[in-house]
Amino acid sequence: MDKGRKPDSRDEELLLKELRQILLREDRDALEQLQEILDNKEQLTPRISPIIKEQIDLLKSNFPDEYRQEVREITKEQLLDSQEDILNLLYPAMGKMIKRYIAHQFQILKDSIDDRVKNTFSSQGILGKIKASLFGINSSDIILSDIDSPIIEEIFVVQRDSGLLMGQASIRSTIDQDVVAGMLTAIKAFVEDAFQKGTEELELIEYDTHAIFTQSFHSYYIAVAMKGSLSSGERDKLSTSLYDFAEKELKHRAKEIDETNFNYISSKLEEYFITTQLNKERTAV
Amino acid sequence: MISKKVILTGSFGVGKTSLFNQFIYSRFSDKYLTTIGVKVNKKTIEVNGREISLLVWDIAGEVSQDKVPTSYFLGASGIIYVFDLTRPSTYKNLEEDINYLKDMVKGGIIKVVGNKEDLVTEEQLEEVKKEISMPWDITTSAKTGKNVESLFQQLGAELLD
Numbered sequence: 001m002d003k004g005r006k007p008d009s010r011d012e013e014l015l016l017k018e019l020r021q022i023l024l025r026e027d028r029d030a031l032e033q034l035q036e037i038l039d040n041k042e043q044l045t046p047r048i049s050p051i052i053k054e055q056i057d058l059l060k061s062n063f064p065d066e067y068r069q070e071v072r073e074i075t076k077e078q079l080l081d082s083q084e085d086i087l088n089l090l091y092p093a094m095g096k097m098i099k100r101y102i103a104h105q106f107q108i109l110k111d112s113i114d115d116r117v118k119n120t121f122s123s124q125g126i127l128g129k130i131k132a133s134l135f136g137i138n139s140s141d142i143i144l145s146d147i148d149s150p151i152i153e154e155i156f157v158v159q160r161d162s163g164l165l166m167g168q169a170s171i172r173s174t175i176d177q178d179v180v181a182g183m184l185t186a187i188k189a190f191v192e193d194a195f196q197k198g199t200e201e202l203e204l205i206e207y208d209t210h211a212i213f214t215q216s217f218h219s220y221y222i223a224v225a226m227k228g229s230l231s232s233g234e235r236d237k238l239s240t241s242l243y244d245f246a247e248k249e250l251k252h253r254a255k256e257i258d259e260t261n262f263n264y265i266s267s268k269l270e271e272y273f274i275t276t277q278l279n280k281e282r283t284a285v
Numbered sequence: 286m287i288s289k290k291v292i293l294t295g296s297f298g299v300g301k302t303s304l305f306n307q308f309i310y311s312r313f314s315d316k317y318l319t320t321i322g323v324k325v326n327k328k329t330i331e332v333n334g335r336e337i338s339l340l341v342w343d344i345a346g347e348v349s350q351d352k353v354p355t356s357y358f359l360g361a362s363g364i365i366y367v368f369d370l371t372r373p374s375t376y377k378n379l380e381e382d383i384n385y386l387k388d389m390v391k392g393g394i395i396k397v398v399g400n401k402e403d404l405v406t407e408e409q410l411e412e413v414k415k416e417i418s419m420p421w422d423i424t425t426s427a428k429t430g431k432n433v434e435s436l437f438q439q440l441g442a443e444l445l446d
Contacts, residue, residue, distance in 0.1 A: 162290040162360025163325070164340065178288065182325030182340050189356035190322050257288065 087218040088254050092247035095217075099240060150211070150228035152277055155269050156181050157250065159257060160220050166257055167265025169274045184223050188214065204230075215242040220254050222246070224273075245272050286329070288338040289444050290360055294353060294386070295367035296375040297346025300400040303427035304367060305343040308437055313428050320345040323357060332441040339437065348374075350382040350389075358389040363396070363440050370399045370413055370424070380418050394443045397421040398436060403428050 037043045079086070154170035156177065163185030168177045191202045201221075205212040213224045213235065222242050230238070249268045253261045293301045302320050306312055309326045324343045329336055342361075347353050358364075364386050368376040379397070386395055399413070403426040410424070423439070425432040 159360060162340075162362075163342075164288050164290060164360070176327060178327045178338065178340060179325055182290075182327070182342065186323040186325055186342065186357070189354060189359075193354040193356050259286070 084219060084255065089251050091218045092243045096243045150226040150230050150234060152224055152226055152273050154225040155273050156223045157265050158185055158221055158223060164257055166220060167262055167269055169266055169269035171274055213238060215239055217246055286336045286338055288340060289362040291339050291341045291363040291365065291440065292358060292361045293341055293343045293365045294350065295346060296348055299346065299367045299369040299375050300427045301346065301367050302343055304400060304425065304433060305341060307427045307430055307433045330437060330441050332438060332445055335445055337441045337445055339441065349378060350385045361390050361393055362444055363394040364390055365396045365398055367398045367400050370401050370405045370410065373416065376417055394440060396423065396436060396440055399424045400427060402426040402431060
């Protein structure tokens with residue numbers, strides 16, 4: 001710049017620019033460094049992680065106090081909304097647990113009776129013992145095998161309150177299954193109401209050489225119409241099969257009655273109870 | 286196809302079973318046989334091109350509805366309450382009974398039916414209307430079959446709505 005010449009506005013601008021660069025150099029460097037850290041994950045992570053961790057720890061320790069009420073409300077609401085689903089899921093599992101316990105207790109009782117009768121003599125007993133020793137089979141199994149096994153003729157899954165049919169399978173077509181399901185529900189309701197037994201359920205209807213065994217679940221029950229007598233052991237076995245069936249096939253299908261669910265349940269009933277039985281009969285012949 | 290449970294109820298001897306038989310089998314008998322417990326039957330009807338299967342529970346008559354086992358009402362979508370147009374004792378508690386039924390089947394459809402129309406004159410019918418505190422839905426005759434099909438058609442249509 002020449003001495004004696006008045007600085008014009010352009011010169012002033014250049015001077016200001018230079019001055020800005022000198023004054024802001026340090027800040028710019030710091031900003032660039034910061035930008036580099038922000039853009040580089042490796043550099044950013046160790047700096048931010050402790051802060052996030054601290055916040056998470058803080059949230060963890062304060063969560064029960066801060067959000068207890070909200071969580072309680074949401075959980076309560078969700079439980080109420082899905083009450084039916086939960087019960088349908090739990091019912092078969094709970095039933096199986098109770099059955100296992102009862103079966104265990106019965107086994108203890110049976111063992112004790114077996115011990116007592118071990119030394120009792122009778123012509124049948126001696127014959128049984130000879131057969132048992134010849135074939136290496138337990139004598140109580142031989143007695144059981146002498147009794148004819150019942151044959152499942154029809155099986156229904158019925159909505160518990162309305163008596164509407166949810167699925168069915170049978171070895172031969174008889175009268176209208178919808179009507180059977182309705183009448184069965186009416187009989188169950190009548191007996192349970194008449195005797196006012198609270199949570200107890202009608203389980204067995206016997207007529208001549210036939211029997212209808214029912215197994216109740218939360219929102220439905222399964223009725224099995226059979227020919228032949230049903231021993232307590234067979235009843236127990238059938239009950240276990242029904243619990244298994246309910247657990248595997250009905251837990252997601254029991255909520256709504258529609259054509260898809262009806263066809264699915266019916267085909268599964270056929271597969272589990274009718275086809276298997278017919279195959280067994282053929283093998284026996 | 287949609288299936289619905291329908292309860293047929295009312296005092297004894299009002300013609301519930303006759304309505305049931307007329308609807309299901311299209312037949313009528315003068316012989317009175319009291320219903321023991323309950324009888325269930327099914328009929329599929331077509332309403333506006335859609336099929337609906339009605340599972341009708343014909344319940345033994347009771348003087349008052351609170352005497353009917355409550356479990357019978359569970360899962361019902363519709364109720365047909367029948368009274369006898371010739372016997373005032375069968376409709377004297379009508380309002381009370383209907384309120385009780387509304388409470389038993391919340392959201393369900395209730396049809397109030399005055400039966401045995403063939404046994405009353407126009408004048409007698411007008412007298413009954415004056416005696417009853419609330420209007421009924423339909424007047425039927427299980428004997429002649431008048432309005433029986435129409436009753437179930439109306440109910441079917443409302444159940445499909």
